Amino acid sequence: MRQTGLFTKTAKNVPKDEVAKNAILLIRAGYIDKVMAGVYSLLPLGLLTIERINAVIREEMQRIGGVELLLTSLQNPDVWKKTSRWEGDVWFKSVINSGGETGFGWTQEEEIAALMRSHIQSYKDLPRSLFQIQTKFRNEERAKSGIMRGREFLMKDLYSFHSSENDLSHFYEECAIGYERIFARVGLGISTYRTVASGGAFAKYSHEFQTLCEAGEDIIYVHEGKKIAVNKEVCTNEVLADLGIARTELTEHKAIEVGNIFKLGARFSEPLGLLFTDEKGERKPVLMGSYGIGPGRVMGAIVETHADERGLLWPEEVSPFHYHLILIGSKRTEVRARADALYAALKARGKRVFYDDREDVQAGEKFADAELLGFPEAIIVSEKTLQEDRYEVKERRGGGSRSFREQELIG
């Protein structure tokens, strides 16, 4: 992508009304825009970043057998009344002009359980796992952590359907491992802990995936040796005994919940009549699990844990571009021609290149923009390049730089 083809401009100043590091940097760099409290649009660079995060999530969900679909936002109240979840402050609700009311989905257990009634009849139709990446709406009382707690946000939600507790437990563990792969790939592996949380009626515990981060709203107790954690809300002596760990081995941290997995059992299938016929001909409720990851929250957590005082800093796998090609001395035809040619050659090799081809911008401003935008490597093309026939490549993370011949770069 050429920077002259991108409409967004970077900003030096901290946007008013923002306190979260993630929102401040992402707005300054032109990745997102604030529409109102807790509501952010994705500008082109932000959308590219989210799509790379989504691609990782999608791949790992397909690897464990998940099939993608897209449920609706508008929800049918009749279905939610059966599970007693139509009440509550979390909803955005609205009247339907032709009569009745609707609400905007904030999770989708009811809709998918109702759907699956037409598609699951016998144990032979099980297990199944389905997921979507969809915009969710929650009428949050406070929205203060930038893109990490919004009123409108993307969610990957996967739902699984099983004929036995054993099969549900097996899939639950497979999904947990899939989640660990996702967080490792997007650069949150070291800072993210599988965290014991409250389980609800069916299971003793559920698990959250918590990323250590000062801007997080949760408190967790981390056991470094076992690489697990316990949410403060459930950190009782009984739970610690269950896990075989002593309170003295734990350290307290602030953290942000980037994912969670729940065994739901028959909580939704029973009231909604999602039943199957087992091997003996008996009708039983299908056992369900639900598994969420917020791609926007993941993006926010990456910013909170990787960015530095100079700007954003993306791990390779989620960065919208790999190279930030910087043209210095753009008025000299030969220099520009050289940069144009390198851009074309790198793109032809399938490299993801952002090309700062702007004419009336000083070198200092271009370098500052490159640090703010945060792609892994900058390539500088200048007069010096012509003289020495080498390109300077500067690493965003360490700041180190080396020079390369064109052939070495294009590979």
Next chain:
Amino acid sequence: MRQTGLFTKTAKNVPKDEVAKNAILLIRAGYIDKVMAGVYSLLPLGLLTIERINAVIREEMQRIGGVELLLTSLQNPDVWKKTSRWEGDVWFKSVINSGGETGFGWTQEEEIAALMRSHIQSYKDLPRSLFQIQTKFRNEERAKSGIMRGREFLMKDLYSFHSSENDLSHFYEECAIGYERIFARVGLGISTYRTVASGGAFAKYSHEFQTLCEAGEDIIYVHEGKKIAVNKEVCTNEVLADLGIARTELTEHKAIEVGNIFKLGARFSEPLGLLFTDEKGERKPVLMGSYGIGPGRVMGAIVETHADERGLLWPEEVSPFHYHLILIGSKRTEVRARADALYAALKARGKRVFYDDREDVQAGEKFADAELLGFPEAIIVSEKTLQEDRYEVKERRGGGSRSFREQELIG
């Protein structure tokens, strides 16, 4: 994709409460599910189809310079009050728990004009064109045409920004040609007409792209020779004189609006203060255009115009799969092994294959399902395949069949 990995089941019966051909067939084939009136979820096959339609739209919008972003659904009322569009029945509105109200986006001129105030300062920042593919919400009084008029639906909306009327007109025509390429590629080229419609305050006319279809809700008058049409609402003698056509040359048709393009001029930029400085240093409102296509409506129109009494029938470019590989006599190990091997070989060549690997299903049911699902070509693997070392390939559209050796198929 293996059919045993897909949870959806086809249905023989017409779903109750549906009258539209598109919804009846898509529900029976397991592409979509009805949540309530005018609200349909996309099941895996439906999502794959929409994604192929979106890929065509995205490619053609990028070809004319469009850059993708993703605006929000939740809208800030303050912005809409400035253009006097906060009132009106089209909205789904909702209270915000912490105070105030919001509405769910049904179009996005206001949001994007407000956004661009931070990014357009001078004529040097123009022109720009931005698009998104996003879920929209409209509180429709009646929702009766299946997925062609929903309360929740996908929309590709592109907005363009210009410093002169001339530049706007130039882009408007480029976009119209891009739209014609899109409709040709998705199989609606022959049946879709660029149709003169009312223009609003800035331009005399706008244009709709209308696909001839008995289920359409619009009436248009078609001029076959010029391959243009006029919407009944504006088909006055004055308009016909403008276009240089006589009423006698026109034929009346029902049609569905699959796209539209509008010159907005300063209708939104002026009240929202989206101004630029021109070459002489004068501040002027940016001139805008907006350009919509409904991918779901396109999908519905394809069903209405291509499907036959046996089921769906997808043009190659939008079909979720090219081959429907049908295993007959699945209990004989050698036959199944042969089908498995062909499936793997075709996939390895990058072919898009749907594999009916089900065991307890009769040949007749498999053939009926293949016709209902509507992929371009079926490949039949049976005992006969082993005996003759040839595969029967049956074309969905014409019904003709030919036999091929494996090497010819894999190519």
